[in-house]
Amino acid sequence: MSTPVYAKMKKNMCFAFSVIAGLHPARGNHKDRATSYRPYLSEYVFPETFPVTFPKDVEQFERKNGVTINVYGYDKEEKFVYPLKVVREECEKHVDLLLIDFHFVLISNFNALFQSRGHLCKRCTIAFTEERILADHMMLCRDQRVAKTVYPKKGETLSFAGEHLMSEVPFYCVYDFESILSPCLDKGNVYEDHIPSSFCLVVVRASDSHVVQKHIFRGRNCVEVFMNLLRRLHDEILGWIHVIAPIEMTEG
Template identity: 30%
Template sequence: MAQSLNGVEQHHINDLHFDESDDGMLVKAAIEVENKLKRKKSCGENVDVKRPKFNCDICDKTFGYNRNLNRHVNSHFNKNQCLTCGKSFTQKYNLVKHGNKCSGRRTINKRDKQLSKQLTCRHCDATFDDVDSLFTHVANYHPLNQTGGRMSKTEEPAGKIKRGRFRFKKSAINKSVNLVDHMPIGDEKYDLLRFLANTKTDVEEIIVSRLKKQKNVKWYVNARVEMVRDIDDGQQEKAHPHFRSKSYISLQNESNDHNLNEAFQTINRVMEEFINKGSNWILNKVICLEVHTLPYSPIAGSCYMELPHKIKSAGGIINIRNDDQKCFLWSVLAALHPMEYNPYRKSHYTAHENELNMNDIEYPVSLTKMEKFEKQNNITINVFGFENEKVFPLYLTKSENVDSEIDLLYLSQNGETHYCWIKNLDRFLGSMTKFHTKRFYCRRCLYGFIRQDLLNEHRLYCNNFDFQKVTYPKEGEAILEFRDFHKQMRVPFVIYADFEFFAKQIDTCQPDPNQSSTTHKTTFVPCGYSYVVVSSNQTLNIPSQPLYT
């Protein structure tokens, strides 16, 4: 045996043949191979150790891995045959790949046949072999009910991973404006209502996640679909309209369930209106559902605002230093629970926060919600504005209970607004004028009287008119005169005409006393006319010439 070390490395030790007299050679070769393997391991090299071979008992084919042998053995017994052309494949993957190309038709395997038995039309209980046939039936016989087959739910086998929904995200303006597309799964693309119901939880999760990053969010949903209709020569025309909901505002710690249901109902209603217009459009498939979100920053009645210098010096204003959007609530509570010391502190009124009924009234409170707030709490509210150092009414209560009125000041500055409590309206309005004596002011016209009885008499007349902002002309602009001379257009001539009539009595029948009627006693008979032509061109002037008939 003249085997070299290289020969020993290239062949397995079992492939070497030694005689009984070659025991020393066998031991020497084994020691050298073991030392060689140790050197390779110490140097970090890959050791080429031959794996056991797996042989097929049917065709004696050899495989290096047991999983390859099992797949090969299954190919001897299970044949994946194409139902279109009859061609057989050893692997199911190759059959599916072939079926996509074979006559442009989808190959139906054993699992598809089992699922196809469950595809039933929910309108007439007709059964179909595949989803495409079911949808064609629904489109032809139930065009206004665009919902696909109602497949019964089957339990997923243990250990099987459920396929997730595909999402595509887009963002802009430092990720503050976001768009998330939800793609339909399986036969959801044929049933819009089912698709919306299944994505409701996903949409709500997106809104909640945006609320964690942005305190307030404005959002809306938009469904993109594909519609088809038949045209001439048996062809079909496709369109890709979209149906969107209105925009909603979501604040922290608020439920979005009602808004989501309303948004999805709006999408379905708009789509049905689109179909019912008589254009013969029918739903072909659902493309995606878009969820648009962006931050919402309310500009009305938000946080604390410093008073202008003229208002601060006037006195009679309680400005609550709030750090939230409830300045209206704190101002009303300050009027109901007045404090002698530090009335501007919010902490004085937090214990009374739940006394007022604020149902269906969102913060910041707008002027349109004042009447609703008065009915829910039996409180009268007046709101006054301040602009260009002038005070004017914005909202006046319609209630006649003037003894319990709460006057609020609505300030607007640099796009932000704020409510304050007017503790003493007469003092506040009096400081805005040149009068230094006490006066009693009408809230509707803001006119001051020296006595309360004069104000009461004035209210009987002033309450018959709506309030308004009074603006006086500036000095030098008190006279109205025509100034738009550039809008005048000269004409070549003007004709002035006059007609004359005689009044003649007429006879008529007696009207029915049981019914309303008009009795004509005189008729006018034309007796003459006259005209005159006036022009800047003297040749066109025609003097007046009376004519009689």
């Protein structure tokens, strides 16, 4: 990655020099030299213990110095950058850091790091085509937990392409589940388990879209109740279909 700035220094000073490199960028070709940043060390109250721990020491530094810091991690196996800590509002003095193997590095070009030409959301790392769209998105995203949105890779999704094989049916069911989100942290990956809590199901007559039946249920056993309901409706609807209606004769 070409965008992070690596200053040649002792490893336990990486946080201090990375922060200063972001707040007081060096000119010319000396961005990697620690001597470019040493004059500014006395202007800030840095953690007294080394190595700097995340997030405790980073958050204490922010409070003592009026500086905001975003911190991102790097997944070596999947080879992608993801947010670890993103502030709700950035101060005038703000830096973005990359944390690799407990070593802090300055992110000097956020878009280049994510290989994006769009307007990036620093909280979820999704890119938008217009700054206006990003601003609207941030109104909702700023209060959410930081996470990188990972989309399925090509070839890992399922799609239905057999519309020509479908046949019309006299009745069909439409249903929707509601879930309670339960946070889950697995090896640094943020997930939310969707625990089913309720469902609504309607039976629709295809000929005129009339809702024949409507079922609503709330409870922990909603999945079990839903499956039992489907079995019952299967038998009930088959009974409707197999009813032979008498022929009404009219005088010609």
